[in-house]
Amino acid sequence: MTPTVIFIHGLNTFGDDLIHMGPLNFGPMVQQWRPRLEEIGCEVHSLKEMGFGRIIEQVERAMKQIARVLPAEGPVHLLGHSMGGLVARGVAARMASEYPGRVRTVITIGSPHRGARVADGAFTFHETSPRLYRLMKLFGYDTLQRLEHLKPLKLDAIEEFNARHPVITEIDNVSLVGSVTWHQIGLHYKMIYSHLHHTNGEESDGLILSDSQRWARDGGTFALDHLGQLGSFALLSLPARRAARREFERLVTTVQDIIKSNSLPS
Secondary structure, eight states: OOOEEEEEOOOOTTSSSEEEETTEEEEETTTTHHHHHHTTTOEEEEOSSOSSSOHHHHHHHHHHHHHHHOOSSSOEEEEEETHHHHHHHHHHHHHHHHSTTOEEEEEEESOOTTOOHHHHHHTTHHHHOHHHHHHHHHTTOOGGGGHHHHGGGSHHHHHHHHHHOOOOTTSEEEEEEEOBOGGGSOHHHHTTHHHHOOSTTOOBSSSSBHHHHOOSEEEEEEOOOTTGGGTOOTTSOHHHHHHHHHHHHHHHHHHHHHHHHTOSOO
């Protein structure tokens, strides 16, 4: 039977399914993942209207779309990037009762399972870093206008979410972690690097601390920044871009192997 992959992208304060960086647009978030999942025989559905609103609201929107596209039989794999990984966990809980036995894996990439420090910091960013705030506003990203989108990623909101969504032991839950150095991240993440890393030795993917990305079974660490996990490298230096492409291939192979190993008949 053909495996079905439900792709759930992360935070998007623009209200669409595209990769944005200020005024720049780098195409659909699923564009690099879809062909690589289809090449191993998966039917891929990328959910729309994700990445904004409370996680429970996104789960409701996701379930309505899944009901329209889900085949009558076959294994289902939930693949979530960033906030999409949290939504995938919520969807898995719903599907466990509404479609028992269908979901085989929940794979999260770069997801803030313990909250996103940048989300908490965004509420005072205009006061603590007024120059950087004005610079980002100049490039079309006013953090004050997007605070509502960040509330679900604050530490207190994530703690409440985790209490309501423990690990479902019947499913293979795998977290894939991004961890990069200063030289491996794009300029857009370098602007907030010092605000994210409070002490020496803290690792991140340029946006989410690596420790926050670990949940359930640790499937490995990859030298990819947050956008690189989507196969988007345009804002990297040329040497970093070449290395990131190789690392993205390793990430893709890891996801493919997880899906294939969990798509065998029960």
